[in-house]
Amino acid sequence: MPPSEAVPGAGGLSSLGTGFTPSMLTASYYPEQGWGAVAIVPRGPLQLDPATMALHYGQAVFDGVRAFRQVDGSWALFRAESYAERLRQSCDRMAIPPLAVDQMVALWRSFVAHETASGELDEDSFYLRPLIFGCDPVFGDRPSTCYQLVVLGVRLPAVRRPPLRVLVTDRFVRAAPGGVGAAKVPGNYGAGMLARKVAQDNGCDQVLWLDAGRRRWVEELGSMNVMFVLSGVVVTPPVTDTILAGVTRDSLLSIARHEGIECEERPIALEEITAAVGWKGLDEAFACSTAAQVVSIASLQVADRRLELPPETPVADRLHRLLAEVEQGRRSAPGGWLTRVQLPD
Ligand SMILES: Cc1ncc(COP(=O)(O)O)c(C=O)c1O
Known part of the structure; x- marks a missing residue:
């Protein structure tokens, strides 16, 4: 993966940029177990089979939710349940087994807690990008059986963008x-x-x-x-x-x-x-x-x-x-x- 600075066009007017936070949250879905195997690990490349079905057939959903530093210095997610509910509805539309809204919000909370615990985040806000995709390594126009969730964080200063x-x-x-x-x-x-x-x-x-x-x-x-x-x-x-x-x-x-x-x-x-x-x-x-x-x-x-x-x-x-x-x-x-x-x- 190229270093963040090397991504052309990153950080432009319409871009969220590449100021990623250090970690990512991952979880997996298997038909017998449901969602599980939650982990917060250093952000880095995923190992994917090139036949991963989401890459070919687009069975994937994502969302974007934000955490803000509060006046008392603590952190809070803004309208987390609304975003988690929208992500659940996107999953339904794409025949992806959803996580329950309260489960998803709990994962986001633990991710924000993890990323802010070191106190090294200078910005007053960061953006969480949950992505769920079908990961069966198969060519075929049918829903995947296995899925992966990845949650990334991007530092996002609360500045007004130009018109x-x-x-x-x-x-x-x-x-x-x-x-x-x-x-x-x-x-x-x-x-x-x-x-x-x-x-x-x-x-x-x-x-x-x-x-x-x-x-x-x-x-x-x-x-x-x-x-x-x-x-x-x-x-x-x-x-x-x-x-x-x-x-x-x-x-x-x-x-x-x-x-x-x-x-x-x-x-x-x-x-x-x-x-x-x-x-x-x-x-x-x-x-x-x-x-x-x-x-x-x-x-x-x-x-x-x-x-x-x-x-x-x-x-x-x-x-x-x-x-x-x-x-x-x-x-x-x-x-x-x-x-x-x-x-x-
Ligand atoms: C197509 C589209 N419309 C509207 C919005 C604004 O939605 P929200 O305010 O929930 O970010 C977004 C951003 O997520 C979008 O991608």
């Missing part, structure tokens, strides 16, 4: 009804790479996907949900089976409503947005995800038109700040949002 330039594509689609758009599966991202490259070639950072049928309804970005502020109202598409139900999206809606900001979850036609840019009804637009938190959108490229969006983003700024306060335990969170991590004695 995004977004390409709206009607040439490619990300997800179709009945497909896997609502699951967090590697194939969704692989299928989006060409659109992502086209975006880069056009001076953009991200793709905004439209619905597969009419290519009219706004869905989400490649790895973030999208929100618009239209005449003071936060508007975002409803979650369907073609959109990933972002936990950050849900947290922001909940925080915004608690703050008295009006929010609507409803279908948004692309022409509603382009028209609103014209008559100034679009106050701001932003994207949200666990890794990026809240990122303003600077421009939308629609066919050969580049629509510049308002540079001031007070709603996004405020929601970003409030979310950070909740994550760090500086503002009260709804019950169950913070899962404290007990350090080993």
Whole structure:
């Protein structure tokens, strides 16, 4: 494996980078035993048969959850149960035997405790990436019988990312009804790479996907949900089976409503947005995800038109700040949002 610094493009605007924490958690599933053999070991290459079925047929799921240092110096996972439940649902969709939500959360807690125990983690937050994949070494289009779980950690400082330039594509689609758009599966991202490259070639950072049928309804970005502020109202598409139900999206809606900001979850036609840019009804637009938190959108490229969006983003700024306060335990969170991590004695 090349050293982290040698990975081209690592650490870019859309990347989580390669600031891995020192260890990884592994577990295995065998039909007779179920999930077991949990271990936390130094991070390093996995030994895989080249016929490992996930590499060929894509039977794999992952997720991304974050741990934050709290004001009192302790660590907590943010909305761990929501992420574990989404991972369980992704497993169901991909015919992978899931771990129970409380089992998964317990593994994440022990991993965070392990990685933070030495006190060497300078950052105030790190990202956990659980990945589960079918590992039968077999060519065949049928579910694997054995699976492996790997949990990696990536150091992630809580900094605000620069505004995004977004390409709206009607040439490619990300997800179709009945497909896997609502699951967090590697194939969704692989299928989006060409659109992502086209975006880069056009001076953009991200793709905004439209619905597969009419290519009219706004869905989400490649790895973030999208929100618009239209005449003071936060508007975002409803979650369907073609959109990933972002936990950050849900947290922001909940925080915004608690703050008295009006929010609507409803279908948004692309022409509603382009028209609103014209008559100034679009106050701001932003994207949200666990890794990026809240990122303003600077421009939308629609066919050969580049629509510049308002540079001031007070709603996004405020929601970003409030979310950070909740994550760090500086503002009260709804019950169950913070899962404290007990350090080993
Ligand atoms: C396709 C997609 N949509 C939305 C999101 C945002 O989800 P979350 O806020 O749970 O990270 C992500 C990131 O995980 C994603 O990959």
